[in-house]
Amino acid sequence: MERIYLDNNATTIVDPTVREAMDPFYCHMYGNPNSLHSFGIEVRPYLHQAMEQMYAAINAGDEDDIIINSCATEGNNTVIMGMYFSLLKETRKKRIVTTQLEHPCIREACRFLETQGVKVTYLAPDRQGLITPEMVKEVISDKTALVSVMWANNETGLILPIKEIAEVCKEKGVYFHTDAVQAIGKVKVDMQDVPADFLTFSAHKFHGPKGAGGLYVRKGGMLPPLLHGGEQMGGHRAGTVDVPGMVGMGKAMEIAVESLEYENTHVRRLRDKFEDALMQIDDVLVVGDRDLRTPNTVYVSIRGVEGEAMIWDLNQNGIAASTGSACASESLEASPILTAIGADKELAHTGVRFSLSRFTTEKEIDFTIEVVKKAVVRLRQLSTSY
Numbered sequence: 001m002e003r004i005y006l007d008n009n010a011t012t013i014v015d016p017t018v019r020e021a022m023d024p025f026y027c028h029m030y031g032n033p034n035s036l037h038s039f040g041i042e043v044r045p046y047l048h049q050a051m052e053q054m055y056a057a058i059n060a061g062d063e064d065d066i067i068i069n070s071c072a073t074e075g076n077n078t079v080i081m082g083m084y085f086s087l088l089k090e091t092r093k094k095r096i097v098t099t100q101l102e103h104p105c106i107r108e109a110c111r112f113l114e115t116q117g118v119k120v121t122y123l124a125p126d127r128q129g130l131i132t133p134e135m136v137k138e139v140i141s142d143k144t145a146l147v148s149v150m151w152a153n154n155e156t157g158l159i160l161p162i163k164e165i166a167e168v169c170k171e172k173g174v175y176f177h178t179d180a181v182q183a184i185g186k187v188k189v190d191m192q193d194v195p196a197d198f199l200t201f202s203a204h205k206f207h208g209p210k211g212a213g214g215l216y217v218r219k220g221g222m223l224p225p226l227l228h229g230g231e232q233m234g235g236h237r238a239g240t241v242d243v244p245g246m247v248g249m250g251k252a253m254e255i256a257v258e259s260l261e262y263e264n265t266h267v268r269r270l271r272d273k274f275e276d277a278l279m280q281i282d283d284v285l286v287v288g289d290r291d292l293r294t295p296n297t298v299y300v301s302i303r304g305v306e307g308e309a310m311i312w313d314l315n316q317n318g319i320a321a322s323t324g325s326a327c328a329s330e331s332l333e334a335s336p337i338l339t340a341i342g343a344d345k346e347l348a349h350t351g352v353r354f355s356l357s358r359f360t361t362e363k364e365i366d367f368t369i370e371v372v373k374k375a376v377v378r379l380r381q382l383s384t385s386y
């Protein structure tokens with residue numbers, strides 16, 4: 001059988017339709033959109049179309065901004081550092097509230113600001129792995145400059161109550177940012193319904209190209225640029241625009257929103273079929289209520305089976321999954337999410353993340369179920385603790 005890719009929360013295949021839309025901008029229409037001659041002018045309508053697709057995909061207001069950048073890491077750093085230079089340095093607002101669930105690009109940016117004297121609160125998830133609006137309300141004060149909470153967790157797929165948290169922040173007059181990397185294309189993202197001030201996304205998570213991302217800034221949101229230089233993006237992000245990347249991201253976002261129904265029916269059904277099969281195995285813990293998770297993700301702990309050992313076995317059978325986020329895959333730390341929900345130390349080292357996509361087939365899921373069952377038997381026989 002062909003290799004099977006079940007690590008879509010790490011990155012996704014570029015949709016062939018997206019690739020087709022991008023192709024002309026490498027060797028045919030390759031001008032710099034800032035150039036005044038025909039080579040530059042001819043690409044601009046395609047960038048405008050890409051912007052229109054992105055505005056429509058998240059129902060952004062006409063006076064809101066979407067700043068195109070290289071990835072969500074850049075977008076998240078732009079928000080955290082931008083807050084520092086626009087608010088935290090100059091005003092009495094010296095605090096940021098975020099969570100222990102965030103991606104390292106949020107956590108590490110906040111840790112850096114702590115070295116600059118900023119006080120950061122890292123909210124711990126409850127036993128269900130969630131952050132509640134009440135938790136946020138309790139810690140917000142008149143010194144809080146920004147609250148940043150991810151829309152969906154990349155390891156477990158758990159979806160956080162972003163609308164309610166954004167409403168708490170709005171009521172308190174505190175800027176709210178959400179990292180929506182794992183939400184776009186999996187749940188409905190509507191900026192007229194969710195009063196977030198800033199939102200970040202990354203094209204390679206929804207079948208667009210790697211190296212393209214976006215930062216939504218609601219009208220009136222003030223953020224200094226992270227990258228200074230040319231007048232691109234209205235001075236909000238210097239650097240020559242990645243034309244094929246932006247065209248690809250617009251197209252991918254349009255398709256992702258059109259595929260929401262498919263993700264939440266067909267992909268969800270395959271995920272649930274896989275999860276039901278896992279639950280037939282003794283001593284297995286799946287993190288989070290499946291109705292509170294993105295439709296493509298299952299994060300499972302199998303007692304007596306080290307996460308890395310399972311990943312190796314799967315890889316030997318041509319199946320790609322992960323022990324958690326790719327950027328932490330080298331770390332042998334216990335998963336903070338499993339620790340936070342009270343999983344014992346042994347279980348906290350056995351997490352394996354499977355993340356499907358609209359390109360996953362039932363045949364692939366059936367084959368993976370058989371491989372996992374055999375791997376559990378083999379690895380438990382080798383285990384000294386099971």
Ligand SMILES: Cc1ncc(COP(=O)(O)O)c(CN[C@@H](CS)C(=O)O)c1O
Pocket residue numbers: 009010011071072073074103105150152153154155179181182202204213324325326327328
């Ligand atoms: C919630 C969230 N926020 C930010 C990022 C970073 O996206 P970039 O486009 O790589 O900058 C990611 C990427 N998470 C991948 C790679 S570490 C994972 O395996 O979980 C993410 O999931």
